[in-house]
Structure formats: structure tokens, C-alpha cells
Amino acid sequence: MTTKVPSAGDYIAAKCTKCKAATNHTIVAMVGEKVVKVECNTCGSTHNYRGETKKSPATASRTRTTKPRAAGKAQRTWEELLGNADPGKAIPYSMNTAMKTNVLIVHPTFGLGQVTNIIRPNKMDVCFQSGNKLLRCKTD
Numbered sequence: 001m002t003t004k005v006p007s008a009g010d011y012i013a014a015k016c017t018k019c020k021a022a023t024n025h026t027i028v029a030m031v032g033e034k035v036v037k038v039e040c041n042t043c044g045s046t047h048n049y050r051g052e053t054k055k056s057p058a059t060a061s062r063t064r065t066t067k068p069r070a071a072g073k074a075q076r077t078w079e080e081l082l083g084n085a086d087p088g089k090a091i092p093y094s095m096n097t098a099m100k101t102n103v104l105i106v107h108p109t110f111g112l113g114q115v116t117n118i119i120r121p122n123k124m125d126v127c128f129q130s131g132n133k134l135l136r137c138k139t140d
């Protein structure tokens, strides 16, 4: 016989793209017996309804990651380098301080970093949490 068919105005549980959680929604548009548009009761946004049981892997989970890959890599390296570092041993960054590889420094803008490479006569690569930076320094 007939199972319960939803109709416009009914409540339906759906995953909200804004709340990023399963919330109560009101059905706002239907095509036949299919729910196509729902309005989130929590944030009020209207979006397409994607049924839980529908099998469409191509469109099912299209989550775009906008995080730049380079930054993610730098972050991991920084954590690897400085995860066990003692910030108390870091020296304040100054252009006039002689630097060596592996020295911990604290930069007023970039924070805690580690010297990964000395480029003579007066530059160094420093790994900061926000990424690698090329800074002026003294070398000995």
C-alpha cells in the first residue's frame, strides 16, 4: 500500500550545508514524490535536498577543500621541527644576530621559527608556522 509520502510544508531531517549538521528542515519544493528543496529550520537557508538513500556517488559528497596545499605542508613541517622545541630557548630575531642552522628564533610578526638553511652572506631560510620565510641575518 502507501508508505508515508512527504509533501511540501512537512518537516524532514536533512543535512544542512550551512549548519554542517543534520537539522530539521521544512520541505519547500517537491517533484512528484521526491523532495528537491528544503529550508533549514535552524539557519533558514534553502538548499537542495539530498536523500540519504539515493545512490549517486558523483554528486554525493562534493566537499571542496580550499585550504592551500603548500600551507598545509609548511604547517606539518613546522610541527615536526618545533613540536618538541622549547620556546624558552628561542632567541629574538634580529638582522644583526649571527645565525646558525637549527637555531630557534622568535620573530615579532611570524612567531616561533627554526632556521633551516643559512644562505651566505646575509640570508637564512626560517620555518615558521605560517610557512617558510627568507630573512636577513648575520652569518659568521
Ligand SMILES: [Zn+2]
Pocket (backbone or CB within 6 Å): 016, 017, 018, 019, 020, 023, 040, 041, 042, 043, 044, 045
Ligand atoms: Zn542550517
